Amino acid sequence: MRSMLFVLSLSVAAMLLTALGGCAGYQNGWVYPQNVQTVYVEMFDTKSFRRGFEFTLTDAICKRIEAQTPYKIVSDRERADTVLSGDMVIRNMVVAMDRYTGRPLEFESAVGVIVTWKDLKTGKLLVDRQEVMAVSSYSSQLGQNIDYSISLAANKAAVRVVELMEIPW
Numbered sequence: 468m469r470s471m472l473f474v475l476s477l478s479v480a481a482m483l484l485t486a487l488g489g490c491a492g493y494q495n496g497w498v499y500p501q502n503v504q505t506v507y508v509e510m511f512d513t514k515s516f517r518r519g520f521e522f523t524l525t526d527a528i529c530k531r532i533e534a535q536t537p538y539k540i541v542s543d544r545e546r547a548d549t550v551l552s553g554d555m556v557i558r559n560m561v562v563a564m565d566r567y568t569g570r571p572l573e574f575e576s577a578v579g580v581i582v583t584w585k586d587l588k589t590g591k592l593l594v595d596r597q598e599v600m601a602v603s604s605y606s607s608q609l610g611q612n613i614d615y616s617i618s619l620a621a622n623k624a625a626v627r628v629v630e631l632m633e634i635p636w
Contacts, residue, residue, distance in 0.1 A: 507547035515557040527625035576616035599627035
């Protein structure tokens with residue numbers, strides 16, 4: 468009976484130590500840098516043949532910043548704490564073809580974004596030319612087109628751009 472009680476208390480102590488040890492690296496703080504309040508987002512430039520999607524990407528990034536971060540978007544660069552800028556590249560590929568006719572059945576659009584985020588007060592680069600990629604597929608047989616696919620990929624890329632603004636773990 469005594470040995471059973473000893474084993475039970477030892478296992479409870481081991482579980483408590485394991486539980487407390489697992490929480491040692493946890494930190495309850497801000498996910499985003501606290502010295503930033505405002506962001507000026509420059510129009511993203513595109514290096515691809517398709518035009519107009521840089522507006523879609525820039526708009527999606529602005530909306531994500533306003534909705535998911537503590538930052539405010541400002542329209543005047545002089546009033547901003549930081550500036551976010553970058554380039555985007557759009558690629559379109561055939562994913563699946565009809566084996567009998569050779570016609571494309573499914574396509575894939577990829578949006579690559581190279582992002583720079585600069586602190587205007589200190590001149591320090593918070594994000595230095597980091598690349599994010601987002602992909603979306605479409606099929607004309609489902610009534611989808613390339614514009615739909617690129618817009619969807621641009622919105623996915625905007626999510627990843629805003630994730631770059633978080634403090635690294």
